[in-house]
Amino acid sequence: MTRRLALVGLGPGDPELVTAQAARVLNEVDYFLVADKTEQHPGTADLIAMREAICARHVRKKRRLVSVPDPERDRTDPPDYEGAVRTWHEARAVRWEQTLLDHPGDAAILVWGDPTLYDSAIRLAHRIVERGVVDVEVEVVPGLSxxxxxxxxxxxxxxxxxxxxxxxxxxxxxxxxxxxxxxxxxxxxxxxxxxxxxxxxxxxxxxxxxxxxxxxxxxxxxxxxxxxxxxxxxxxxxxxxxxxxxxxxxxxxxxxxxxxxxx
Ligand SMILES: C[S@@+](CC[C@H](N)C(=O)[O-])C[C@H]1O[C@@H](n2cnc3c(N)ncnc32)[C@H](O)[C@@H]1O
Structure with a gap:
């Protein structure tokens, strides 16, 4: 059965700036997904907690928050820079795909601000669909940037x-x-x-x-x-x-x- 993968823009930090549509979708899915970059950027743990707090203001029943650790990226100046980025993108897609396989049901990726601006969730979701291992329908829910x-x-x-x-x-x-x-x-x-x-x-x-x-x-x-x-x-x-x-x-x-x- 096709599952839902919603990329939900939460706005830039103020729970009041979450749209009614985003709040509805957050209440409809089974669990939330968030990219975890704390290993590479320790300060970002607070940003995950903030996303949780923003959702808590809008969801009636608490959802499980599954964080997906970002794979290590080659930040030296590799000779084939584009190739290195492609390899990293693929590693991310595989990791997210596995997370979806491990957690059945409809999921929402919690995106900071708006998903269409300097965020990788849309590209990641397209790649997951292209790979064809999990059957998901992707929807993008805009947020205030x-x-x-x-x-x-x-x-x-x-x-x-x-x-x-x-x-x-x-x-x-x-x-x-x-x-x-x-x-x-x-x-x-x-x-x-x-x-x-x-x-x-x-x-x-x-x-x-x-x-x-x-x-x-x-x-x-x-x-x-x-x-x-x-x-x-x-x-x-x-x-x-x-x-x-x-x-x-x-x-x-x-x-x-x-x-x-x-x-
Ligand atoms: C990875 S981009 C994500 C942008 C996000 N998708 C958006 O729509 O705002 C992160 C950058 O967005 C900007 N940004 C995000 N949230 C912000 C905030 N609450 N206040 C100021 N700038 C912010 C900063 O320039 C930050 O470096």
Missing amino acids: SVQLLAARHGLVLNTIGGSITITTGRRLLEDAAAGGDNLLVMLDGTLTCRRLPDPAGWRIWWGANLGSAHEQLVAGDLDRVADEIWARRALARQACGWVMDTYLLRRGGVSREPADPG
Whole structure:
């Protein structure tokens, strides 16, 4: 019999930001699945606990939470980088597939934020279907992403009038800015790479850390003036929560200095 595999976006940390649809699906499945990266990143144990707490607010009957340890990834610079990533993806698919075989019933993968943005659950689920060992029907349940929460907290429109927005990562930021990007939304940046932009005085930043948590931090201003404060507040967020995740919008000074640009 075909089983259900729901990829449920839980939003970026605040139980109030879980959609009614996500709550319904969480109540319909038999158990929850979560990727466990604690071996590679010890701080992420708190994030698993937070997911559990978010679900507890919305599920009537407690479900079992099955965590699936992530296989070790080759983080040296292997000569065949793409091949190494493919091998790692396959190892993950096999591990998740085995977990589904070990635990019958309908399952929901608990995804932080929205599954369509910098998350591997959708690719993983497609691979499980392709392999054909377990018979699952995949459904994606959207969640509010950290990007949307950042924009809401600052009262921002992400695009400039008639303009575009680039969603990028800390690793790519300098390259994207050098290529002329002037409205950049940055995720996955553990070192606040914007401090290395060659022209910090030319940018404005809207930054947020641990959005949706009780220790949320927000700063906005000219990059050269607020970068040190952001770095200090980042440390505060980590101290208070045991983990820190931050997202920011960078806009070149001349594009628009109006935070509430009507779009
Ligand atoms: C692996 S990605 C997951 C993104 C997630 N799928 C989403 O929709 O927000 C993790 C990155 O998302 C951002 N992020 C996630 N949750 C956040 C939060 N509560 N506050 C600020 N940034 C967050 C950070 O840039 C973090 O490095």
